[in-house]
Amino acid sequence: MPKQVRRSLLFALPFQVVTIALALVLALIGFPIQVLLTVLLALTMWAPAAAELVFRTTLPRALQLHYLIFITLGPFAGSALNVYAMIPDWDTLIHFDSGVMLAWLGMLWVRRVEERVGTPLPSWFGLLVVQLTPMAFAAAWEICEYASDLIIGTNSQNGSLEDTMGDIMAGTLGGLFAIVLLVILRRPRTVAPASLVRAARRSGSAERTDAPH
Template sequence: MELSRKKRFDWKRIIGAFLFVTLIGSIVFIIIRMIMAPSEAAIEDNVKVKSDYVLMLLQCVLGIVVMMIPSIVEKKKSIDIPDTIEIIYFIFLYCAIYLGEVQDFYYLIPYWDSILHAFSGAVLGVLGIILVRFLNNQERVQIQLNPFFISFFAFCFSVAAGTIWEIYEFLADGLLSLNMQKFILVDGTQLIGRAALSDTMSDLVIDTLSALIICIIALPILKKR
């Protein structure tokens, strides 16, 4: 048992270190390219401008910050997050930030953004369940939630996290003139009306459905336990 746990811990450290080095290397690369990039480019040139690299830089810096959250929570709050969940979390950050933003998978791979939102909604649902089960096991917490309310909280937790992310994208687009909500197409066409809301609302719908599915699956499991 101890050897198996050590192997899982080593995998977590290796993947976490790989993600950290990748993001640091990407930051250095982005800063160099951002200095040389033009402020504006003709549509037919199809080259990245400074605002494109600002978005990449913001995402990479944010990625380094959020990848530290699980270890901080474990140390400060004494919550044991399963190593498997942390590994999945690191892989998600790699796919979303490095592959998605730096390597342009959001534009190169169809539905890449939707796949990641479905993935994140499910993982956040699991994290919500872990959080409530931890609180249920604390002697100082007087309230004990039954399986239904654990699943319901996990669902709300996942949807709320997805909503906060969309708010972050909206604010970043407005304050830094970015295109995180993809309201401007690759050819420079700016979407209006319902079309401009499509990316945000589809992300929220996917977050909600994936969280709902994972919580429905978890409910009978929690009842058995």
């Protein structure tokens, strides 16, 4: 097994141990906890390592950490610990954050393509990929939430079309927010493709040139 894959497995291990232990303790106390869902979610925390193994690439730690936090605060806290039912706006915030995370994934994909072909892609194409990635995943996630509610008995969607569309819009806005962060702060550097970083620098230089002295 490649060294970076082993490191990613170990990187996810503390999150797995904490989520499973917390779920078991709360279940023993008497809280209505989805223990089976917690175990399944703990397994999904190995997704970055699996992606590195299958696609033979390295995922930046910033993206992996964001994913682990998202799983912990979103599906685990939201569904397994029923936080979605206790805090109505929690779901919207998580979907917004997922848009940021998935936009980072889109940036990384563009970056890897540029590294492979050896030349920057058009900035408009990179931005399109970055924004469409969270939009596509947001739609797919809603399908998974519906299946989870139907099969496992979670309460992710509250049976509401308004909730579903609101989640997709939140993910879309999260993607836009990630693009704004890239343009203004040029972060995260370990994920951002060269074409978009250069475009952001040109934009910043143009603004400084046009500013009154």
